Amino acid sequence: MTDDTTITKALPSRDDEEASAALAAIYALVQDAGYERTKETVKLAEFVSPTGNILYLEKVRVSLNNIRCCVHPRHARESLMALDGVHAVSDAHRFHSNMTSFPKRLHGGRTPTAYGWQIKADTLLDFHRFLAAFASLPA
DSSP states (O other): OOOHHHHHHHSOOHHHHHHHHHHHHHHHHHHHTTOEEEEEOSSEEEEEOTTSOEEEEEOTTOBTTBEEEEEOTTSOHHHHHTSTTOOEEOSSOEEOTTOTTSOEEOSSSSSOEEEEEEEEESSHHHHHHHHHHHHTSOO
16 A cells, blocks of 8 residues: 555656756757757766857756856856856866866865866856857867
């Protein structure tokens, strides 16, 4: 016999459905901007701009008013902050083992981990403007 909590846990929550819808809208926006999805994991999706710039879209805790991605650390933080549509750039590099196209360095562990700058956009329109500006940067 199955109780109500077992059934409830098996069904997707409203938050899951909203996150899936938000992610689908963001994917469509990125691809409409000319970016190609090249890799994907549970937590990240890698996209390449028409000019060869790589970004990793963060898929965890995604919403239409909190869009985060990571870009290559070769870009100066100040120049990223100046891009149209950017609400914030992380104060320090973000580390994630699945950002395989980015350089690695030690970060608290024994093995080097890939790192980059985290970019935050507050709306789909802001993220669209960021994508256009980021694609114009030299790769």
